[in-house]
Amino acid sequence: MRKAAMMLATGLTALTGSIDVNAKVTAPKGATIFRLDGHGFTYALGVDDKGYLQPLYWGAPLGPNDPLVPGDPAQLKAPGELSGFDPAGSVTPQEYPGQGEGLVSEPGIKTVFADGNRDLVLKYRAHRVEGDTLVVELADIRRPLTVTLRYTIDPDSGVIGRSASVHNGDTKPVRVDQIASAVFTLPVGDDYRLHYLTGRHAAEWTQKQVPVTPALTVLESRRGSTGHGNNPWFAIGRERVTSEDAGPVWYGALAWSGSFRISVGQDNLGRVRIAGGYNSYDFAWTLKPGETLDTPVFYAGYSDGGMGGASRAFHDFQMRKIIPDGVKAKLRPVLYNSWEATAFDVTEAGQAALAEKAAKIGVERFVVDDGWFGARNSDRAGLGDWTVNRTKFPNGLKPLIDKVKSLGMDFGLWVEPEMVNADSDLYRAHPDWVLAYPDRPRTEGRNQLVLNLARIDVRDHLLGVLDTLVSENDIAFLKWDYNRNWTEAGWAGVPVEDQQRVYVDYVRNLYHILAELRRRHPRLEIEACSGGGGRIDLGILEYSDQVWTSDNTDPADRLMIQDGFTQAYAPAVMMAWVTDSPNWANTRVTSLDYRFLSSMQGGLGIGANLDHWQDADFATAAKWVAAYKTIRSTVQRGRLYRIDPPVGEDATSATMSVAQDGRQGVLFQMLHSSMWRDNPAANRPQGLDPARIYRVSVLGGGALPAGVPIHASGAYWMQKGLRAPLKGDYVGIAFVFDAIT
Template sequence: MRHRLLLALPLLALPILTHAQTAEARVTAPAGARVFRLDGNGVTYALGVDDKGYLRPIHWGAAVAEGDPLAPPIVAEPSSFDPAPTVTAQEYPGQGEGLVTDPGIKVAFADGNRDLVLKYRSHRVDGETLTVELADISQPFFVTLRYTIDPATGVLARSASVRNGGKRPVRIDQIAAAVFTLPAGDDYRLSYLTGRHAAEWTLKDVPVTPALTAIESRRGLTGHANNPWFAIGKTGQTDEAHGPVWYGGLAWSGSFRISVAQDVLGRVRIAGGFNPYDFGWSLKPGETLETPVFYVGYSGHGMGEASRDFHAFQLTHILPEHARAKLRPVLYNSWEATTFDVTEAGQMALAEKAAAIGAERFVVDDGWFGARDSDRAGLGDWTVNPRKFPHGLKPLIDKVKGLGMDFGLWVEPESVNPDSDLYRTHPDWVIGFPGRPRTEARNQLVLNLARTDVRDHILGWLDRLVSENDIAFLKWDVNRRWTEPGWPGASPADQQRLYVDYVRNLYWILAELRRRHPALEIEGCAGGGGRVDLGMLRWVDEVWPSDNTDPSDRLAIQDGFTHAYTPAVMMAWVTDSPNWANTRVTSLDYRFLSAMQGGLGIGANLLKWQAEDVATASKWIAAYKTIRATVQRGNLYRLVSPEASASTSATMYVGRDGRQAVLFQMLHSSMWRDNPPAILPQGLDPARRYAVRMLGGGALPAGVPASASGAYWMATGLRAPLKGDFAGAAFVFEAL
């Protein structure tokens, strides 16, 4: 039976996409019903209306059998300090009746009333989407909740929209995309991803307590510090392969907040949406405000299965072109070789070297435009520098394409140097408060994309650049966060719309650029991993997880990244040694084996490579192309995480058809007489027979048979006898 998944993209004036499915999802909400449920892939999400008219959460987790009783739980008032309305768990509570947990929405009406009590009004089912409307008990204020469940993964998409049906504005101070409730318990643990520039994607694990934990960004973009993803497991039950996991990600690329805490009855409350910090929205009469989509899922088999399900969902429903998307080509980027010293002759010389080792895409980074000889000038002036490229980009592009590669450029559309023609012409186009100092970072300011004239200007020059040149790829970078978030020219009541309208217009530019140039591919970058989220992944083909390219650090970065996001979008570069980030010295073999665990790129200065370096790189690039589909689109098993105390880490990628698998074993350091245990593969078909070989050639280690059953490999394991520091090996399994 074929089904279509309808995923709402409420922030975009675009049609809802449909995708064929072979699994079955079910939305049960009969007319006159008081209980609604969504089922898919062994997951049930249920909600219902109680006798007082509140919309209540009932169940989120493993599938409940059809016919089993589902009803809103009875609320016992614990004391006069916590009256019943304040402890009644609601599906989307308004800030009213003394609510003290994070609300779905907090408002102030024009008459000064700040009490909002939302009750059920109606519902409808459209295919696999449930829509429920709530309304305040007296004010003409309405909330519409949308629910869609994916039949293949059980991932639930939730969002909300609010409408002012009155005659005077309503100030919205806080609004979430969704609120979730887990049953009472003292054994929940929260995992989240945190870090800083060049040290992103550190997985943290903390107990869930009554003290609220806020995973947030206040920076105007997603940020390096916290990512809009969470996972909640159970102490003593949940690990990589076992136990329950509730997880999710917010599809928003601006300031966000996900809050997690126990309430007074020990239930876990999760809310996520726009960050209420410095947020305010004057909702005009008749106006509607839509939230981002909050995607959540449940796994009964640990963090590994949760990741694999979320990866599969992203590949099928989030990424541009979805399952039809091309595999990531092997990329060469010239930044570390030339920095701003970009010339036609120099780039041509690098292109020849890149093609010789097997690169498929050549990308010119910063320095090709305007008066751009350093980061102090020229940003915003997106015309080809005639001194560096006297005949434009065409001779270089022709050279690159003649070498069998396609051509890409680095751009940073959202910022401007004060020393630029654009800023001198439009000083009012930057974010800031009139008459107040403006903080410069990397000698640049942020353009106000919330303005339609700025939005249209950026789209205009991008469209011309791609139309006038044979450009296959853009690396879209942003190298600073917001400061002084003012909107010159906007009314005081509408100043804080900046937080929403900026991101909406960013998405609009990306969507329109892709519509006009369907073959164009885009990489999302924000000084590394500063803007990676499900909102950006809707519009970019790949992301740059970190500016830190050290291969050992990257193993930890990649481990954290893949808890939330698919390896299909995760770019990793081989760069020079010692590495710029920490001066660590590593072999070229080790650097390639680290970078090959995602989308492979090379950023080294090829002009300095010796013949043996070229031979090594050529070998590994050719080998990577034989496993690329498995790494980028397969199922990932994190066998041994690269923790600081571990000498060895291991990951395994299994093709979705089960015919190929790749196991990477990476040694951090060894001691005399070390005898680490065998690595146990996962994800193979026990009944199938697999031949095994070393990726890149070479003999199998002693004692490793040339072929065996999947059951044998997963029970017995295998290992490369790695010695020394920073060494690696990879085994390729092929079904016979």
């Protein structure tokens, strides 16, 4: 289930009354009905009497013999004309429709044939079952164009992966103007609500809800990358039925790091349709004779445990199937990043002094940020020249790396390989290597241009310089940044009909570089960053050990940012830093204790200027770093419960992380500000084992609040709760539940 479907072999055999069965994918005898069954869900589709592939069911698990169609399952009917305004082609539910035969809802694929024909009608041709994978081939009714749908299933989480491949079997080219990875269908209903994540730089992961109506809601990026504006994730619940803890939720995320489009709306009969894949904006792909175009994978799942149950299932899937090394992945080390301390003023002596201070508080990874390479003294020069600045590091990086390692830490570097400054040796040598149109302006963002990774020579150059950098230095970690979006997406030097492939080939080559770099350096870890959360998705997560959630490190804002992030993505990859106060984003003043308690709810990092800290600050930080290491596994790899989500109008919030084996839980209670003489209700932990006895303690030391017992059962804590009145502004406390039986 890891990557877009590759070109499929020919020779699929049509169903002839046989049976293909394993524990997950079933094709019952005597009917072209297909089922995918996993933990807590059933997904079904079938071929009707006219050859259309119809969606039949997606939701809570059904019995193995439950009927999916009325009457004889071998007689699934295609509907007829509803009216002169609603011909059969517009009302037939299709699993993956072509743009033709009167279709008025979102198509799976839209094409233009060489003779100008734009009608595409796809019908079932063949299928096969390969273990946990169902492959179904559709074909146009006249032309030699086929679409192969691929369904993979993770039975443990209830997540399926869908993708599509279109193949041109003609002797003439076919232009693909729009192609989705998948189209999903939910039954008729007027009470569906769409949940999605939106925002902007330093204000990512804002949660929104809207009704699902015939007015199409489109989540998209036209930026060349995932973008801060909309994330390629959705969740759909039912009004007054779905809550945080209960009710049906259908959810999904596109594994793609480029421009994308996900549309959600009701069709002309009120069925909910969700389509997602490459963004059709400025996109076209001319399929040459014999050529195949593959889509990314669209992962989707169902939960009857509300939004919380959906996110925990998706987190589990990501930790096992998406992130590098899966369940064997290392826990995220506590890192220090030098940016806020030094910015571009990087020197060997200055970084060595910071490393000594970082080691003193228990940091495990020291990362030198921007300014170590080329003529890099500001953001106006040097990008693209990935060689060590010998003025700043006269003997290269080795002396600093040796120093860092002698202090018990490993060493990391910041890089931004996809970008180039006009003032750089690389640009002076290769001005043709950037995204640009001939004789048009080259718009800069942050004083930089975007290299055209769709070019093989650019791809190979970047791989070469990064491979050399890592090979010649003992580098354990790269913070891979990407600090602007596309403007002029031109690709001169290839035929005009192929230039709009740039949106796909760029991202494919980015994945190639990351995959090959990891293959050559198996111990290298990578953080995906794009001005914070501007390129976080299941595509980039396959090559990234962690992600930089947001440039906004204000601890109060971060509680809401982190709450939004974890709706879609696992805390196992979410980095959160303790930085300086007042915070750069909003000048808010907060205590060091509060900043640590906010950041400890993900992978802990420190980005403050240690040169400004006093002895008391180092003592406080050392205490919290040591405490964090005792709960790190639970926070990063456990199950997350949103006890009291942070929202703007509420003063308090609380989250609970519980280890997979149930032997430890951590409850974070945070107070934004108290009013009058606030008397907050008890927080009720979730996810503990009711039969176990847990000892509760305050993380970092300190006395329990009055009336809180030291020992009690999981049932006690979850039913009676734990009340910890907090007073003041921006304060917090964390409770640790350790099983003693």
